[in-house]
Amino acid sequence: MKEAGDQFWNPQAGRFVSAIDLDGRPYDYGLTFVSLEAIHYGFATEEQAKSIMDWITGERIVDGDTSQGEDIYHWRFAPRCTTKRNVEYYGFVWTGPETIPFGGQVQDGGAVLGFSYHDLMSRLAVYGPDNAWQRLSEILDWYAEVLAGGGYRKYYANIPDASLQGGGTAGGLGLDSEFVENILVPQVMLHGFMGLEPRADGLQIHPNLPSEWPGLGVTRVDFHSMVCDITVADGRIKMVAKGGLRNSFNLYVPEGKWSVTYHDAAGKVLNENVVVVSGENGFVDVKESAAIQLELVQF
Template sequence: MDKEISVVRLILFVLTAFAIPVLAAPPGASSGVTIDNMYNTGAEGDVTSQINLMWATYGRGENVRLAPFGNEPGWYEWMARKHCWSDTPKYREVLHRYLVDWPQSQDGYMWTWGNEEGWPTHHVRHNENNAKYILAGCKYYCWQGGNAFLEEVDATTTMSVRPNQPDISNGRTVLEKLRAAMTYQLTTLKGLDGLAIVIDPQCDGTVDGMPSDYWDNFRFGYKSAYLNIYVYASLLAMADLERSLGHTGRATELETLAASVKVNYHKTFWDSGKGRFIGCIDISGRPWDFGFTYLNLEAITYGLATPAQAAAIFEWLDGKRIIASDKQQVGDRMTGASGAEIYALGWAPLSTTRAVESITVDGKHWWWHLGDKITVSGAGANAIYGEHLENGGAIFYVSHYDMMARLQTLGPDNAWKRFEGILTEFRKDQLKRDPKNNRGAAWKWGIIGEFPESGLVPATIALGFLGLDASPEALIVSPRLPQALPWLEARHVNYRGGIYSIRADSASIRIKAVAEAGSPCKVQCDGQGPVAMPAQGQEISILRKRQ
């Protein structure tokens, strides 16, 4: 039985690991540059070497049992954050091909799996797919593709293993697919009303509902706070894309709608008593909250939390404010977490702070058990609190959003302190950990195996502390350096086909072209006006704007 359960949990790893095509790097992708260490820093001790080892392990996927790429749209935003800018040209090209060729239904839905609309274990749509597809497409457009990418045509047709699921994407351009994906969110998911709603009656958010997103043991559905984080972010990303194409009216419409989503998100999901966002309101009107740490951190990162809300969330996470109701006696066990327990693992916060088994409705839990294979109650329960990565365990990628949210809310020194805590654990074994739980199942933590999103954590050095991003018009560099990093350099930043070394300290930002882009590009530093990127072999230095 334990072996069977482990196989079920690892279905994603098996299918992902063997589904990646062996792609040669596209012409010019490597430009003859030898890839070695991604980062150089002014930090003391072994910090620089450990950061580079973490990136090599989880960013490039070297010397570790790790799925190299998340093949489905539920991972595309995360894969874009890892690969659009970095020394991973093969996986950047994999992302490129998926963005062009991924199957799409008549109503604009981006399929959940490579050979059917739904998730293969329960055959329902995961509705954050469209938002994450849009976010990844917009990121690739800004970092690499430009208009030529938007004009590429899907020349493939995918046959579903299930009936009446035609793929109609053949002949559509990327831009047409992005717009159709947005239309699905605004019409089918009712986003035009100011909040996306999962309308599938199978995913009604109740204890009888089916999962509808990445966190596929929780019964997120109907009014889902997780879904609406990504809908909100995708509205802003698509607005930037449309404005860059000259469609200012459409861009304004999307931005106005995003503002409405933000207002309704606060009204719907903010629990002022607990000082955090809840997870879901089901179709009966019942709220569901198990102290979803990841959801709150992602909401902050994507801009949905006010400064006061973000501060309250971190007071809870950092143990400065105790939510007593998170701790519940279940049978002979005290469940839940508060105070220092939330970060007891060191490498990530616990995914939840209240046990899912602590709430029962009509004898049922808000937990998809996969036909009684993954259970939180009963004699053979194998996913009780602390023994499953979604129920009081942890997934490593969340630390990326933790540090990004801390940078926004508490500043670079606080965010770096969190990274130092992660490094303390990484030094022991490179976090190559996949322990069996109390029943022998390997789903206690999510670090290696089917978790390519783990690479987001070392990517935070570039995306967070060095502040790398891209708009349709320019590369963006907005460093947020802690005192422990007097200077920081990313040595292989790929932008529009060029490769650049970018170094920042408190006084200046220096950019050297290792391999020049194929067309003129600009960079915007610290919010100042854009300037031309250097030619190959040349370097520019830009004085920092006082922070």
């Protein structure tokens, strides 16, 4: 992975290139989603990740880019897909790219809502939860305006430089129709701020909450034949499975000392113990039980 990271890294621009052709020529049009996914999936080193995020957020400027600084978020709901004008490296299905203004195509200065998921997750990893929450708040403000304006199509019909792609029509913004990946954005609540990830033998919950949040709850999480409501707060994790804890599983939590309590439907304590979790892969062994609620408190 390190060799690939070195090969596709553009040290002058401080980001990953989109491709290298058969002649060894790299192509770099500032594909934000390529670099953001590289951070999210562990392809980028810490130094590379910081460089990427500083570029996308406008903390540093890449000379020669068409879009720089605050303009990278011109479309508000996501960073531009590319930040450098591209009239030479196009797919065969598009002709005459020079006749289309920058931002008029998704692949040339446009934006896709779904790509904000990797932006938010990368902000969590590099800048922390407060920064990610600030960015998510901006997306929520934009979405409220869109809803008040009658939805995507009606809202953007009144914005001269905006064109929506979808259903066979070319355009610069990916918001509906075939852009099903847009459902990724709210998943930041689950996989980002709650820190929930499925594992082969159980579930991992490593909360990463913004400082102003008292807690976070997500309902109806389908897991190991159980439908659970999960709540996290400062040093607390609670799982409620109305059908009971039907299966044993490993619950991976941050290291430390945890009290583990099982409650029945009436709130009666059925079992209680203390578990010391060590290391990044430490876990609590959750046993199948008639209990409907499992509560962990760190101390």
